[in-house]
Amino acid sequence: MAATKIEYPLILINFKAYAEASGKKGLQLAKVAEKLSKEYGVTIAVAPQLTDLMFIAQQVDIPVFSQHVDDVSPGSHTGHVTLEAVKDAGAIGTMVNHSERRVRADQIDVVVKRARQLNLVTVVCTNTPEVTAAMAALGPDMVAIEPPELIGTGIPVSKAKPEVVTSSVDLVKKINPNVKVLCGAGITTGDDVAAALRLGTVGVLLASGVVKAKDWEKAILDLIRPILK
Numbered sequence: 343m344a345a346t347k348i349e350y351p352l353i354l355i356n357f358k359a360y361a362e363a364s365g366k367k368g369l370q371l372a373k374v375a376e377k378l379s380k381e382y383g384v385t386i387a388v389a390p391q392l393t394d395l396m397f398i399a400q401q402v403d404i405p406v407f408s409q410h411v412d413d414v415s416p417g418s419h420t421g422h423v424t425l426e427a428v429k430d431a432g433a434i435g436t437m438v439n440h441s442e443r444r445v446r447a448d449q450i451d452v453v454v455k456r457a458r459q460l461n462l463v464t465v466v467c468t469n470t471p472e473v474t475a476a477m478a479a480l481g482p483d484m485v486a487i488e489p490p491e492l493i494g495t496g497i498p499v500s501k502a503k504p505e506v507v508t509s510s511v512d513l514v515k516k517i518n519p520n521v522k523v524l525c526g527a528g529i530t531t532g533d534d535v536a537a538a539l540r541l542g543t544v545g546v547l548l549a550s551g552v553v554k555a556k557d558w559e560k561a562i563l564d565l566i567r568p569i570l571k
């Protein structure tokens with residue numbers, strides 16, 4: 343049964359649509375994350391592929407997020423993903439507006455408000471400090487600043503564009519200090535995570551650095567090194 347509470351710092355691993363983390367392989371990766379999370383007392387959450395959401399949420403005791411959700415209520419909406427379905431699947435919450443799955447600001451607003459009513463945690467992805475500020479005004483639990491040009495490059499935002507992260511953190515503090523800030527794009531090593539935390543974030547959102555690693559356990563162990571309790 344997936345965990346129902348988030349503690350920070352947070353390492354959120356997005357499985358995207360990578361073949362390496364699809365179906366049973368996705369479950370194996372989530373199990374590795376769960377094992378290391380328990381062993382080292384670090385919060386590691388996963389965002390599996392939507393088709394695997396319930397399958398994985400039922401079998402791991404770490405927070406599980408949906409990668410995306412639509413702004414529709416249950417009903418006549420073929421091919422859409424509702425917040426209710428994500429909750430039924432056992433997810434703690436959802437990401438929304440990932441740069442690979444953008445949605446309109448008015449739709450994000452609906453998702454954030456409805457998610458709050460359903461006690462689901464929201465992570466709104468953003469691309470610039472200005473957009474981060476605008477999204478923080480909607481009151482999600484977290485925003486995740488990710489310059490799209492660094493995604494999947496292995497060049498960490500926390501080192502390559504620290505000013506983007508610090509400006510986002512500063513703006514969010516002014517606009518809605520309750521909103522927590524993650525950063526992502528190119529995060530691969532523990533040093534990248536340490537840099538992200540030094541810049542004022544509460545954690546990272548990452549994908550390829552773990553999903554595409556030859557040895558998942560080694561990759562995650564390196565990532566959590568700076569936050570071991």
Ligand SMILES: O=C[C@H](O)COP(=O)(O)O
Pocket residue numbers: 356440488492493494495496526527528529547548549550551
């Ligand atoms: O959701 C994750 C982000 O898009 C970062 O992806 P990445 O870690 O492969 O650069």
